[in-house]
Amino acid sequence: MEKQFIFLDVDGTLCTSDGTVSTRTKEAIQKAHVNGHRFFICTGRSKAELTDEVLSLPIDGIIGAGGGYCEVDGKVVFHKVLEKDGLLDLVSYLKEHKVEYYLESNDGLFASTNLKNLLNEMTLRDNPDKGPEALKAITWFTDLLIEDESQIDYDHINKLSFVNQTIPFQKIYDRYSKDFQVIPTTVSAFGKESGEVGVKNIHKQTAIEYVLHYMNEDKAHTMAFGDGHNDVEMFAAVRYGIAMENASEQLLAVADEVTTSNNSDGIAIALERHGLI
Template sequence: MKNKIAFFDIDGTLIGFNGIDLIMPESTKMSIKKFREAGNLAFICSGRQIRFILERFGQDMFDGYISCNGTHIMFQGKTIYEKFISKDMLLLLKNSFDKFGVSCCFNNGYKGYSHNMDSDRIKKYNAQFKGEPYLIADWSIDEIIVNSLDIFYKNEAVLAKCIEHFKESLIFNFHNDDLSADVSLKSFGKADAIEYIVDYLNIPIQNTYAFGDGYNDIEMIKRVNTGIAMGNAVENLKKVADYITSNIFEDGIEKAMKAYNLI
């Protein structure tokens, strides 16, 4: 059995925008390398799709990947768990977003399905991926397999309506500077995926750590033994974290891992 296991969100935690591109600090790369060399396990735990994760990080930097906000889990290169959104729920979401004037894309690990997205938004979304476009515009609900989604809203008032309408079933990890949000299921999210992999690998909960910065990281941070919020995290996450480290570009992950003698 491995010694410890750590889970890392991506955006705002592992990588950040430096004004030109999304980059991963060298101190973060080295800290994860040292952590794994000591016999520990490092997992990504993100709302991002597995296609993006593998294109950005490859197969060798981490031991496993929790993607699509918990609904897809890979370990040692193999998918060991996947959860999909029902057709009835997809239809409900589509109709509700139409009512609110919200555009969206329904995702799985390798393909996305755009709905009422304008051409500039589609181009920007596809630019995150290498090779062929990620988004498909011509589709029907009966044909698609989906385990996560993103929405794009006109203003914060529209987002507030979505949050209120789906308060019992969805978590909106919103990015108001971009008027977008990745959306996760309350019925099965990052925290549930962590619990699944910890049970799968028979690792004691006291040996678990998580690093995050967003609203969809709150339950993850609460579920592990030691939850660490980045200095750039939202305030709601900082309130439930066991430790608040410095910002992503101020060696936040390295400092936190040293604080807990993980490296």
């Protein structure tokens, strides 16, 4: 097969439910890369939220913050940040309504005062039989959260994610969607009223198109793997979209193919089936 450019979502796709990459998936990506195929992370996470395990894969580029950050061969080729005044207004609004959140930048993830406590409470509530084991499974993320507000540089924030238990998502959407890209959360554990706030009119499709243009390539030899509603745009940017078995209904409706779930080596199985390894 001719060289393929393959875009990989992370949560629910590349990573299993415990946030790790399975051995079979790692080996498949490594073998396909040796065969000349190029891999790009394409995620809602900012770069600071990517684990060492993900970054150690043979990846040729990173699309992060839902499309606001693009890196190719270690070089930053595109980077947009949230407009500061609007962001400060949003942060003030969330604090007023007791909505917890974290700010995503390339320097780190900055958490609101009670976010860690809320995430721990929600994890225990949703996994009553697992207790400490369930809490341990999210420490890879909670350990990344910085709780010192004095360290935040509001001029360089890629994205804001909010974990909302207090007001309807629609209220936040109605107030801020004119200025920002406001979408429902892509992390189901955060709850249906939670969401993500990014740069207006920037998403995975615009980012992939920018990266392909930068490399002087077109979509003729592109593939993508995803599971979430925010991957619908990603599939629109590539020739062939493969949804995980655990994907949202929105993505399954536009997928060219469905592979097994993120917990069942879906990426590896599809790479094998398409003769990339």
